[in-house]
Amino acid sequence: MKRSVIDILDLSAQELEELIATAEDIIANPDKYAHVCDRKKLATLFFEPSTRTRMSFEAAMYELGGHVISVSSAMSSSAAKGESVADTAKTVSCYADIIAMRHPKEGAAYVAATNATVPVINAGDGGHCHPTQTLADLLTIWREKRRFSGLTIGVCGDLKFGRTVHSLINAMSRYPDNNFVLISPEELKVPSYVKKGSLKKFNIPYTQTTDLEAAMPQLDILYMTRIQRERFFNEEDYLRLKDSYILTPDKLKTAKPDLAILHPLPRVNEISVAIDDDPRACYFKQVLNGKYMRMALILKLLKEAGTL
Amino acid sequence: MNIDSIQNGVVIDHIRAGQGMRLYHLLKLDETELSVAIIRNVVSQKMGKKDIIKIDADIPVNLDVIAYVDPDATVNIIRNGELVEKRQMELPLELHDVLTCKNPRCITSTEQELHHIFRLSDRNEKVYRCIYCETKAGG
16 A cells, blocks of 8 residues: 655654664665666655755665655756646656655645655755655664664754754654653753653653753763754844854763764764764764665555555 | 524534623624524523523534634534534634734735635634734634
8 A cells, every 4th residue: 555754753763763674674684685676767856955865865776776866956847847746746657656755845745645656755855854864863872872762862053944953852752761852952952842742741851041061961862953044034033043062072072982973964064074083983984874764664665555 | 591492503602701792793693683592691600600692593613713612612403302412612723804903004904805714823822823924813
């Protein structure tokens, strides 16, 4: 049966674990998967600029032996002529076996999924959801820690508009004995509906602070985020907040030796390049993990749709 | 104050005071030519004050809208001057084209053909969220 993934919560905890197991198997045995998607086509519809997510999806499909057809920007597509997301989804369903879509409007992926006849993967819908980034985050946490419970997870930066943060909180709140340290400027705190919908719902302990250095010694995971210019209506607010947190080697002095530093990328200046060689820096591994998890997800959805 | 009783029509009673006009608009009664009375701040033994809407025509009213505005309201159907049916409200699971999503980033802000659908996400606190962007109704 055709099924789409719009939100990380569309996947159960058990399904996440199965995806991680598939990704681990892909990493261990890439040849086994090199032709599983022969003659299958992924359509990448990116109506908003993206480098890594689109390339990650495309690389994932190629490594499964499939093909990619693409719309690289809204300006070169029928959306520029005023075509609706629903019509685009119906049309592209005629060409492709699965769709990965990014769109600046929140809920666009849901509209596509309800109109497409093939599975749709949300590759980011505005500030709303970005489930495959969370899949990359989860595989990274798994590969670094070999567990999803008993972790102190610091999330730092733009916690208000940061969709990856919301998805990570939602996903990790389903596991026991975790606690969150939410580090942000006052103006960019985690919205109450996220706290209520996951942290409070599952009785996950959390603290809110503006002080990254004070929080550092207790953290097992530090998830840094960029203050995103494109999420602000007001340039002045962006300029005032953009340099709120910059992670430097000096600030890591009190960190645990096995801290895992994650970042959804792209970074601007919030993680100093001097940290890139620190063994605790995991953000480029995270990029690679994202490709493996996208491979696992494409496989799962094509199998469920009866395409494979 | 006297409002004539109606022979055939609908009386929405026990509306929380202050919500009558809002309900009038959400039921789109302002778009009809029907005789409608909105009675505000009526003294009520049970509620202190309440609003009442009387519609002088036996028309179907959207019970989901009434339940959304005030699940404690009652709907009385009047025929030949007699009360023939009294309907209790229950919070609807979804509201279709009743509310508009106010999130400027929502897909409904640019795609005019989409239905505005809100789903009940918290029954205790009566919270509805847009099915597309999850923005809270009224937020």
